[in-house]
Amino acid sequence: MEGLNRAPDERVRAPSWAIAAAAALGAVAFLWAGWKAVSGSDAMLGEFAFAIAAGVAGFFVGRRDVTVIHRAIRRALEGHLEPAQALGRWRHGRAVADYNTLARRLSSLLDEMERSQLWTIAERNRVDAILQSLPCVMLVVDDDLFVASSNDRAEGLFGRGGTELRASNLFDLLELDDEGRELLREAFLYEQPLSNREIVLGSGESRRHFTMSVTFFKCALEAGGPCSVIMLQDVDDYRRLQQITYQSEKFVAMGRLAGGVAHELNTPLGTILGYAQLLNAGGASEAKRAQYGQAIYSEAKRCAQIIDNLLAYARRDRCVPETCDINAVIGIVIDTICNCRGNRYNVPIDVDLCECPPVLGGSGQLDIVLVNIVMNALQATSGSAREPRVLVASRVEGASAIVTVTDNGPGIAAGLHNRIFEPFFTTKGGNKGTGLGLAISQSIAVSVGGALHCDTTFRGGARFVLKLPLAQESSLGGTGT
Numbered sequence: 001m002e003g004l005n006r007a008p009d010e011r012v013r014a015p016s017w018a019i020a021a022a023a024a025l026g027a028v029a030f031l032w033a034g035w036k037a038v039s040g041s042d043a044m045l046g047e048f049a050f051a052i053a054a055g056v057a058g059f060f061v062g063r064r065d066v067t068v069i070h071r072a073i074r075r076a077l078e079g080h081l082e083p084a085q086a087l088g089r090w091r092h093g094r095a096v097a098d099y100n101t102l103a104r105r106l107s108s109l110l111d112e113m114e115r116s117q118l119w120t121i122a123e124r125n126r127v128d129a130i131l132q133s134l135p136c137v138m139l140v141v142d143d144d145l146f147v148a149s150s151n152d153r154a155e156g157l158f159g160r161g162g163t164e165l166r167a168s169n170l171f172d173l174l175e176l177d178d179e180g181r182e183l184l185r186e187a188f189l190y191e192q193p194l195s196n197r198e199i200v201l202g203s204g205e206s207r208r209h210f211t212m213s214v215t216f217f218k219c220a221l222e223a224g225g226p227c228s229v230i231m232l233q234d235v236d237d238y239r240r241l242q243q244i245t246y247q248s249e250k251f252v253a254m255g256r257l258a259g260g261v262a263h264e265l266n267t268p269l270g271t272i273l274g275y276a277q278l279l280n281a282g283g284a285s286e287a288k289r290a291q292y293g294q295a296i297y298s299e300a301k302r303c304a305q306i307i308d309n310l311l312a313y314a315r316r317d318r319c320v321p322e323t324c325d326i327n328a329v330i331g332i333v334i335d336t337i338c339n340c341r342g343n344r345y346n347v348p349i350d351v352d353l354c355e356c357p358p359v360l361g362g363s364g365q366l367d368i369v370l371v372n373i374v375m376n377a378l379q380a381t382s383g384s385a386r387e388p389r390v391l392v393a394s395r396v397e398g399a400s401a402i403v404t405v406t407d408n409g410p411g412i413a414a415g416l417h418n419r420i421f422e423p424f425f426t427t428k429g430g431n432k433g434t435g436l437g438l439a440i441s442q443s444i445a446v447s448v449g450g451a452l453h454c455d456t457t458f459r460g461g462a463r464f465v466l467k468l469p470l471a472q473e474s475s476l477g478g479t480g481t
């Protein structure tokens, strides 16, 4: 019915010869039958003739309907779908009425089809515009792995026109290295979608990094395998920029570290140099010389401590995934502190430990973390609190062990919660702090997949929270300590 033009007001006229013939025959039959009846010569024959005449007239009226419908059908085939109507005062029969109903329904169906067609075209244009404006290469691939359609960027990347691209096999077109080929092969074999997987396209000078995403969809009922959409995003420039940024960040960090180390070592070295000069000058009493010697010794020890801390910081990346019993480490750390380094603070340490499965991290590493946090707590409380107290607690939360070290000291000033984790940040005057303890502890916690932070919501002192992944929840095998 393509090209149908509908003009409902332009009615088809019934054939006038059929009407005229039917009317004439009807009239003759009627007159003859009437004459016979009036003359009384043959009443039976008159009735018979009347019936014949009526039948002939009915036949022509019926034929008139068929002719009208036939005409209308011919007009419809020529492209004009319109209702059929008899000419003049003759009323058309049921067949014409039914045909007209059919024509009306067909007409509204065609209207709807036309609207759908226009909508489909508009949608196709919209989708086409979206695909063309995509900032990446797009290929739609048939179930036989041949390109079915593509966007302009694909033509640009592969240097082929749309028609040529459509004749290309995906694997031949992409020129993947072995790794990428295997990745794509497996994706198609198991219909496994890919999302932003990095691949390398081309070789030599034209070698570039891309991310590839593959989505599968059913293209047609009779199709054997699925069709797919391949998206390729060129990330070569981004990677290069990332590398440059990474390098420059490393240089900045190195510069900061060097500056910090220089600053930290300069102070004790200056003191050592001063006392060494005094010793060298001679003339000092025995007691003074002993005092100078002691000062040189303690400052040299401080230098060694700074260097030890730096080495611990540098070694953190080489940690193997060990596991340990964190409650046992807490016990050892508290014993050591109470019996040795921390006993001069005279601050009681309470413990509240819950049963805890092994955690990731070697006891040697976590020992450093806990000593740093607990020593800080002791130092903070000893000088300020009326009844100084430190509490070390452990508990299990989901897939992690949580260790908290809480004290009732002055707490962390607002705005310093993040800064205290920066290397060389210290508020401890008189060469008492290096500012490396928390930085090192945090980097150790992160290196085992955990975290260390200061609870900003805690009031009445300071609370440090060490989060460590439970070994059983992790896929890493531990060596146990």
Ligand code: ADP
Binding pocket: 372, 376, 377, 380, 407, 409, 410, 411, 412, 420, 421, 425, 426, 427, 428, 432, 433, 434, 435, 436, 437, 438, 439, 462
């Ligand atoms: P250092 O102890 O050598 O200063 P850290 O990195 O261990 O270096 O600590 C950095 C800073 O964090 C400390 O100088 C101190 O200001 C603050 N800090 C750490 N722990 C506490 C605490 N429990 N209470 C108050 N301040 C703390």
